[in-house]
Amino acid sequence: MxxxxxxxxxxxxxxxxxxxxxxxxxxxxxxxxxxxxxxxxxxxxxxxxxxxxxIVDNGQHLLMGSYHSTLRFLTEIGTRDRIALQPSLRIHFVEPPGTLSTLECPPLASPWHLLAGVLRSDAFSWSEKLEISRLGRAVRQGYECTDLTVEEWLTKLGQSERVKRGFWDLISIAALNENPRRASAAVFARVLKLALFTSASDSCLALPRxxxxxxxxxxxxxxxxxxxxxxxxxxxxxxxxxxxxxxxxxxxxxxxxxxxxxxxxxxxxxxxxxxxxxxxxxxxxxxxxxxxxRPAPIISISIWMDRAITELDFAGLRGTTVQWIFNRGRILGSGRHHYSLVLSGAHEHIGRSKEELLQIALSDLARLFPAARDSKVIHSLVIKERFATFSPAVGxxxxxxxxxxxxxxxxxxxxxxxxxxxxxxxxxxxxxxxxxxxxxxxx
Ligand SMILES: Cc1cc2nc3c(=O)[nH]c(=O)nc-3n(C[C@H](O)[C@H](O)[C@H](O)COP(=O)(O)OP(=O)(O)OC[C@H]3O[C@@H](n4cnc5c(N)ncnc54)[C@H](O)[C@@H]3O)c2cc1C
Missing domain, CATH: 3.50.50.60 (FAD/NAD(P)-binding domain)
Known part of the structure; x- marks a missing residue:
């Protein structure tokens, strides 16, 4: 001993x-x-x-300016400069047949940066902008949601089906790795408050380079x-x-x-x-x-193509099975056409074969990016993490x-x-x- x-x-x-x-x-x-x-x-x-x-990650990881402990940890060990933090929050969305829209927040104090970002975004109609602003106000005022799922909470706060599916699903599933019909609204509201309503720099996204x-x-x-x-x-x-x-x-x-x-x-x-x-x-x-x-799964699909299919660093994908695309070749500067696709809260898909998952991803890419339709897949890698995270269910x-x-x-x-x-x-x-x-x- x-x-x-x-x-x-x-x-x-x-x-x-x-x-x-x-x-x-x-x-x-x-x-x-x-x-x-x-x-x-x-x-x-x-x-x-x-x-x-x-070099491939076990799954693409996205950080935020609100990750204060993480940034302190990286500073302490001397690697803080390997994370690229956005100067202000900017998210692109792509939906079939390839429509691009953007949520871009100007460098104003919180919460005005968000309000201005949502109001001038081309990702939402005017009535949707008002819905989202209403939810923002509820988060800041600490709206009671202890026993609700994310879905119930969003409905209670008057979010339409289109805003729920095309915006909140993307954000909440990425943040919680769980289906909004199971995920806790209390955890989601806390994340939104910390990440979006504390300071404008906290809401910026960050990617490891x-x-x-x-x-x-x-x-x-x-x-x-x-x-x-x-x-x-x-x-x-x-x-x-x-x-x-x-x-x-x-x-x-x-x-x-x-x-x-x-x-x-x-x-x-x-x-x-x-x-x-x-x-x-x-x-x-x-x-x-x-x-x-209980566990909640994530599926990560890496695809190497013979040509560029998008110049975006990353984007939320609307109206598809796969939820996010990351342009690994651009982010890491490898010069390769390497894309990482993410399917979080993937309970319904984790039982599928890797080949089937690859086909779903390729068909989604073809619906979103015209260049993907004629491109050839050089390599692919599907990683299924059944125990990716615990499920942040109600309670x-x-x-x-x-x-x-x-x-x-x-x-x-x-x-x-x-x-x-x-x-x-x-x-x-x-x-x-x-x-x-x-x-x-x-x-
Ligand atoms: C695919 C995927 C994508 C993700 N994306 C994001 C993201 O974009 N942003 C984000 O913030 N988070 C993300 N996460 C979550 C994040 O990766 C985890 O929350 C975090 O890595 C958990 O760290 P941990 O140290 O708590 O646990 P772990 O990383 O699981 O570390 C536990 C360690 O303990 C070891 N171990 C287990 N049993 C034993 C034993 N008996 N003896 C000795 N060692 C043992 C394991 O091998 C492991 O190395 C993602 C997770 C996955 C799986």
Missing amino acids: VSALNEVLIIGGGLAGLSAGVALAGAGRRVRVLEQSPHLGGRARSFLHAPTGD VGLGDCYTDAARSYIKARDGETVLGGRVESLMVRDGSCEGVRFADGSSSQAGTIISAVPWHEFVRMLPAELLRAAQYFMNILSL VDAVRPAAKSPIRGLFLAGDWTATGLPATIEGAVQSGYTAAEHVLHQC
């Missing part, structure tokens, strides 16, 4: 685990991050796509190493060792173990309940609640656990813990920071 009672063990090398590790290492604590897989990054990772030599690995995993690892810590790859934890209400260490698959007085679990909820001794799971409502969480706030667990010395982090945010990069980093704060102030 390895004894290192003064070190903090962090289980999971995704954004939550790495941000906790960086915060603790920066505060002078020795940390050891145990990651089961051969690479860091978890659900926000990148890898080399051998047939093209391109490099693969996610280059964005943070390597830099976080070096940061921790430079402060006498380590990240161990292939270090799968089988179970937590708990005695008399205190966490004492972790056990590995080969039967070996590692002692630690303080542990942060930064694994997804379904892994956490597997690592926890069964009798403890049943002993506290705090743990039992976690069993109510989810009540079951997400706080960072401090009922077991002494055990803290939880991860995008699924009680951050108030949906499962996002920002939620994960915020949870890592919160767990680190608890560790630093536990004595």
Whole structure:
């Protein structure tokens, strides 16, 4: 048994685990991050796509100016400049047969930037602009929506079918990764308030200009190493060792173990309940609640074409199955005609074969971009993430656990813990920071 009672063990090398590790290492604590897989990054990772030599992300990730913890994390590890933040919010929409419209907000103080952006946008009719402004007012005034789904809330606030399907569906599914008929209006209203109504720069969108690995995993690892810590790859934890209400260490698959007085679990909820001794799971409502969480899938489709089909960096797609397109070749400056398509909240599609999903994406592209009709597909890659995020269904706030667990010395982090945010990069980093704060102030 390895004894290192003064070190903090962090289980999971995704954004939550790495941000906790960086915060603790920066505060002078020795940390050891145990990651089961051969690479860091978890659900926000990148890898080399051998047939093209391109770096591909596990799924396209979009950030926002409101991701304050994330931007602080990237600044701390020295990679903030790898994220390109829009100077002001601008979203293009494309709908069949190729109609382009834009929502562009001028650089005014919030909320006037949004109001002006919506009013002068060619994406909505005048009556739709009034509907959207009405919803904006309700969000700012804190309209009560605790027990409502997003769909019910939008209907209650007088949003027409066209605005719901052609605008709010795109925004809410991207933000929550869930069907508006299941997703919690309370979580959505919170996201809208934080992202759109705090400051104009918070509502700007941001894209990594490099693969996610280059964005943070390597830099976080070096940061921790430079402060006498380590990240161990292939270090799968089988179970937590708990005695008399205190966490004492972790056990590995080969039967070996590692002692630690303080542990942060930064694994997804379904892994956490597997690592926890069964009798403890049943002993506290705090743990039992976690069993109510459900997953929501995302499908990412990468397509390499023989020619450019659009000059846009990214766009929301209306009236199609696929919801967003990202022009990876342009964003990363690879010079290739590489497009990443996103289908979030993809419960109805996750059972389809990869070939079928590719055909759906190609048929959507042909309806949207004339150049796609004659182009040839050089390579493609379909990634189905069944457990992409937890489902932010109505009532989810009540079951997400706080960072401090009922077991002494055990803290939880991860995008699924009680951050108030949906499962996002920002939620994960915020949870890592919160767990680190608890560790630093536990004595
Ligand atoms: C396809 C896709 C697209 C997304 N798009 C966006 C987006 O555009 N914007 C956004 O903000 N968010 C997005 N997200 C969500 C975001 O990626 C996640 O919220 C975030 O990465 C979660 O980080 P985490 O550290 O909480 O969990 P994870 O990334 O899951 O990290 C947990 C880590 O723990 C490891 N682990 C698990 N079990 C064990 C064990 N027993 N022992 C040791 N290690 C273990 C795992 O291998 C993993 O590396 C997207 C997610 C997906 C899947």
